[in-house]
Amino acid sequence: GAGVSQTPSNKVTEKGKYVELRCDPISGHTALYWYRQSLGQGPEFLIYFQGTGAADDSGLPNDRFFAVRPEGSVSTLKIQRTERGDSAVYLCASSLIRGYEQFFGPGTRLTVL
Amino acid sequence: GESVGLHLPTLSVQEGDNSIINCAYSNSASDYFIWYKQESGKGPQFIIDIRSNMDKRQGQRVTVLLNKTVKHLSLQIAATQPGDSAVYFCAENMRRANFGNEKLTFGTGTRLTIIP
Numbered sequence: 001g002a003g004v005s006q007t008p009s010n011k012v013t014e015k016g017k018y019v020e021l022r023c024d025p026i027s028g029h030t031a032l033y034w035y036r037q038s039l040g041q042g043p044e045f046l047i048y049f050q051g052t053g054a055a056d057d058s059g060l061p062n063d064r065f066f067a068v069r070p071e072g073s074v075s076t077l078k079i080q081r082t083e084r085g086d087s088a089v090y091l092c093a094s095s096l097i098r099g100y101e102q103f104f105g106p107g108t109r110l111t112v113l
Numbered sequence: 114g115e116s117v118g119l120h121l122p123t124l125s126v127q128e129g130d131n132s133i134i135n136c137a138y139s140n141s142a143s144d145y146f147i148w149y150k151q152e153s154g155k156g157p158q159f160i161i162d163i164r165s166n167m168d169k170r171q172g173q174r175v176t177v178l179l180n181k182t183v184k185h186l187s188l189q190i191a192a193t194q195p196g197d198s199a200v201y202f203c204a205e206n207m208r209r210a211n212f213g214n215e216k217l218t219f220g221t222g223t224r225l226t227i228i229p
Contacts, residue, residue, distance in 0.1 A: 041221055043217070044219070058216075098215055103159070104158070106156050
């Protein structure tokens with residue numbers, strides 16, 4: 001079956017712009033996670049949704065970052081006033097229910113010029 | 114804060130030989146550990162996991178060992194193949210210690226290269 005998909009695969013933007021990154025989880029998966037991966041590093045947790053609600057957003061670096069999952073399926077990570085330091089691969093993962101194996105998408109590579 | 118780290122950033126192994134990738138963790142409250150494989154341009158792929166009430170778990174060609182006394186985790190890959198070349202991450206989770214906390218904490222990763 002289809003895995004986790006993320007769009008776009010690549011996004012280049014200018015400093016100060018607003019971007020939206022989309023994640024389509026595996027159908028039926030109730031838990032959804034966002035991670036950020038800088039070059040040469042392991043993924044770093046950003047936020048976790050259980051259904052429509054953000055159960056843990058402790059990893060969001062500041063208030064420029066926000067994520068939604070209005071219908072409990074697709075999620076959008078939104079970054080306002082992008083900075084060069086936001087450049088990274090943004091990974092999305094989903095799991096059937098909380099505590100089960102997390103399946104990762106291919107990521108969106110964000111480059112802020 | 115707590116972190117998961119790796120001893121070696123790179124490892125080269127002859128095809129057909131066994132490989133061992135090591136990982137040290139610092140949070141004694143962690144009770145669930147996972148190894149992921151990440152190929153270039155792809156997201157991490159689950160390999161094997163182990164809970165803190167176990168010392169060893171085996172999968173197909175892979176074995177994970179957990180030493181809670183020294184907070185050390187290792188991944189053994191038997192009879193390595195070219196397709197095993199990738200970056201390997203260990204990750205930890207503290208589900209029991211903080212129920213509902215589902216975030217994974219990843220290490221930096223080890224790049225494994227299989228030499229034909």
